[in-house]
Amino acid sequence: MSKMIRVDMTKGTVHYEPLNQELEAFGGRGLIAKILNDEVDPGCNPLEAENKLIICTGLLAGTPAPTSGRISIGSKSPLTGTIKEANAGGMAGYMLSRLGVKAIIVEGKSTDDGWFILKVGKDGAVLLPAGEYVGMRNYDLTEKMRTDFGEKVGVLSIGGAGERGYWNSTIQITDTRGRPSRSAARGGLGAVMGSKGLKAVVLEESGPPEIPYHEKELFNTANKNYIAGIKAHPVSGEAMPALGTAVLINIVNALGALPTNNFSAGNFGDAEKISGENLAKIQGERGGKENQPCQPGCPISCSNIYHDENGRHLTSGFEYETIALNGSNCGINDLDTIAMIDRMCDDFGLDTMETGTTIAVCMEAGKAKFGDGKAALGLVEEMIEGTELGKIMGNGTVFAGTKLGVKRIPVVKGQSIAAYDPRALKGTGVTYATSPMGADHTAGNSILEQSVTPTQKEGQVQVSTNLQVGMATFDNLGMCIFSGFCTEDPANIGYLLEMMSGRYGGEWDPDRLFTLGIKTLGLEKSFNSKAGFTEKDDALPEFMYTEKLPPTDSVFDIGPEELSGAVPFKED
Amino acid sequence: MHVNVKLYSIFRLEHPDYDVEEGLKVNLEEESTIMDLLIALGIEQQRVAMVNLNGKITRDKSVALKEGDVVQVFPFFGGG
Numbered sequence: 001m002s003k004m005i006r007v008d009m010t011k012g013t014v015h016y017e018p019l020n021q022e023l024e025a026f027g028g029r030g031l032i033a034k035i036l037n038d039e040v041d042p043g044c045n046p047l048e049a050e051n052k053l054i055i056c057t058g059l060l061a062g063t064p065a066p067t068s069g070r071i072s073i074g075s076k077s078p079l080t081g082t083i084k085e086a087n088a089g090g091m092a093g094y095m096l097s098r099l100g101v102k103a104i105i106v107e108g109k110s111t112d113d114g115w116f117i118l119k120v121g122k123d124g125a126v127l128l129p130a131g132e133y134v135g136m137r138n139y140d141l142t143e144k145m146r147t148d149f150g151e152k153v154g155v156l157s158i159g160g161a162g163e164r165g166y167w168n169s170t171i172q173i174t175d176t177r178g179r180p181s182r183s184a185a186r187g188g189l190g191a192v193m194g195s196k197g198l199k200a201v202v203l204e205e206s207g208p209p210e211i212p213y214h215e216k217e218l219f220n221t222a223n224k225n226y227i228a229g230i231k232a233h234p235v236s237g238e239a240m241p242a243l244g245t246a247v248l249i250n251i252v253n254a255l256g257a258l259p260t261n262n263f264s265a266g267n268f269g270d271a272e273k274i275s276g277e278n279l280a281k282i283q284g285e286r287g288g289k290e291n292q293p294c295q296p297g298c299p300i301s302c303s304n305i306y307h308d309e310n311g312r313h314l315t316s317g318f319e320y321e322t323i324a325l326n327g328s329n330c331g332i333n334d335l336d337t338i339a340m341i342d343r344m345c346d347d348f349g350l351d352t353m354e355t356g357t358t359i360a361v362c363m364e365a366g367k368a369k370f371g372d373g374k375a376a377l378g379l380v381e382e383m384i385e386g387t388e389l390g391k392i393m394g395n396g397t398v399f400a401g402t403k404l405g406v407k408r409i410p411v412v413k414g415q416s417i418a419a420y421d422p423r424a425l426k427g428t429g430v431t432y433a434t435s436p437m438g439a440d441h442t443a444g445n446s447i448l449e450q451s452v453t454p455t456q457k458e459g460q461v462q463v464s465t466n467l468q469v470g471m472a473t474f475d476n477l478g479m480c481i482f483s484g485f486c487t488e489d490p491a492n493i494g495y496l497l498e499m500m501s502g503r504y505g506g507e508w509d510p511d512r513l514f515t516l517g518i519k520t521l522g523l524e525k526s527f528n529s530k531a532g533f534t535e536k537d538d539a540l541p542e543f544m545y546t547e548k549l550p551p552t553d554s555v556f557d558i559g560p561e562e563l564s565g566a567v568p569f570k571e572d
Numbered sequence: 573m574h575v576n577v578k579l580y581s582i583f584r585l586e587h588p589d590y591d592v593e594e595g596l597k598v599n600l601e602e603e604s605t606i607m608d609l610l611i612a613l614g615i616e617q618q619r620v621a622m623v624n625l626n627g628k629i630t631r632d633k634s635v636a637l638k639e640g641d642v643v644q645v646f647p648f649f650g651g652g
């Protein structure tokens with residue numbers, strides 16, 4: 001039986017508990033949905049004691065299944081008011097599973113504004129005063145943690161944004177080199193952690209986990225075949241290892257869906273300058289690196305290390321979404337400026353995506369000119385310093401846009417739209433509108449879908465629904481969604497099913513597997529509806545229905561009636 | 573006739589002397605199709621996810637090309 005750790009920040013206590021059978025059946029995002037439905041009042045104030053923060057691994061954690069070390073973090077979100085799960089790579093999931101812990105539930109709120117860190121090791125878990133760590137940014141903090149607790153620790157931490165309660169605040173996670181470059185970025189989870197008085201979680205090295213396989217041989221054989229499937233797929237075997245997610249800049253630009261100047265065009269004249277191809281070229285000259293694993297043993301290794309012009313490390317895990325939303329969407333054509341924004345965000349604990357869209361609405365409000373990289377850096381600096389404008393920006397795109405009188409605010413349920421303009425990629429648009437998470441590309445992105453034309457209206461609701469179920473399923477397994485591209489070949493789904501049988505026993509067929517995703521979506525929708533959300537909230541921002549997006553001149557034309565057919569799942 | 577070809581992602585890496593500004597000038601017989609162009613480039617068609625012809629996405633590789641066409645060729649992609 002797996003264990004979970006319950007941390008009561010009000011009382012300052014830490015207990016281990018077994019998971020009951022019902023909870024054992026879920027992992028990652030599904031486990032979070034179940035626990036939040038069972039234990040948290042959906043109407044609660046997200047930044048008060050009654051909300052809970054859940055940190056957990058997936059169903060295949062601890063096994064050699066490729067990319068199975070994702071960490072899921074969830075709560076009721078202060079940014080959206082909905083249920084929220086954000087998952088990330090890095091070392092946390094891997095380390096937690098080696099410690100035999102499936103979940104950590106953080107509840108209550110520390111009294112007298114005291115700050116703590118939670119240390120989890122072989123011999124147990126303990127809350128320690130956060131002392132000097134308070135006020136530290138993520139890069140300094142993780143370095144000090146390695147000195148204080150050992151080189152091999154995994155760390156989850158919040159920076160100043162989370163301490164200050166910004167609705168745009170992340171929980172950063174250390175990568176394979178110990179840098180806090182991976183992020184449970186979306187929905188302001190850093191503020192939830194900060195509201196409880198928890199500055200960081202440090203996970204100590206403990207050796208390989210004991211996983212109770214039902215049939216280890218079956219698991220191992222299927223696992224080998226599945227890895228071969230990942231490597232044989234053109235995306236996960238070829239394009240992503242070579243160029244990472246940034247390869248999408250030129251592609252999405254060609255589709256006319258690259259957010260440009262606050263979602264006013266789908267084409268950016270300087271796309272080539274901020275492209276993945278150019279990034280690889282520059283980094284080849286400077287000694288930066290492509291093809292890096294964000295977690296141990298990833299066969300895809302889509303991550304990167306970015307060096308500045310002097311050949312020194314500037315940032316890692318520099319991704320498409322960050323580049324597009326802080327680049328083209330702000331009219332900025334300089335990769336070094338965007339990489340600096342990425343570094344500042346990781347360090348202070350800001351979601352790079354929400355930050356990019358917030359800068360762009362500030363530009364639309366006249367606070368800076370589109371294309372002015374220096375001014376953009378200045379705006380991020382204001383968030384870090386906590387000036388009046390900085391604090392407004394720190395609460396995200398809709399908050400800042402509303403305060404500054406901007407009409408075109410690209411959000412759904414309070415969360416900013418990702419780096420695909422939904423007017424030119426309508427399947428992803430349906431996902432933005434109907435995902436229980438708010439606008440979220442990882443909930444079901446139709447970029448790879450070959451069966452429909454991106455701008456066509458017909459068929460997109462079905463495309464999005466299928467994708468959302470698939471993504472929610474992978475988010476239960478605790479596997480990176482990039483390891484799932486190969487499941488378009490049924491043979492690879494077969495291997496995945498055998499892996500589940502080998503690990504847990506019983507018959508696994510596609511129905512049983514994808515029921516994990518369906519149940520998760522149902523639980524999430526039920527939480528949201530109790531929090532007061534209705535079908536009216538499943539909509540894109542007004543301007544996307546009326547304003548034509550050049551160069552396709554497409555508008556989003558999938559209405560409420562059709563959208564109500566997406567993810568038609570309910571759980572009580 | 574000549575068409576102007578732009579390569580992306582791994583196709584670009586496979587052509588190390590590719591010039592980003594200029595692209596590739598490819599000489600083809602009259603009435604050649606996108607398929608013929610791919611053969612001339614040595615790119616297997618099952619590796620091509622998307623072609624953008626003069627700014628418009630096309631998945632039909634039997635379309636005939638004409639002098640001066642700009643053809644962007646993309647391999648499979650994903651991520652984000």
Ligand code: SF4
Nearest residue numbers: 089294298300302480
């Ligand atoms: S595919 Fe990329 S993001 Fe996913 S686990 Fe591997 S390195 Fe991390």
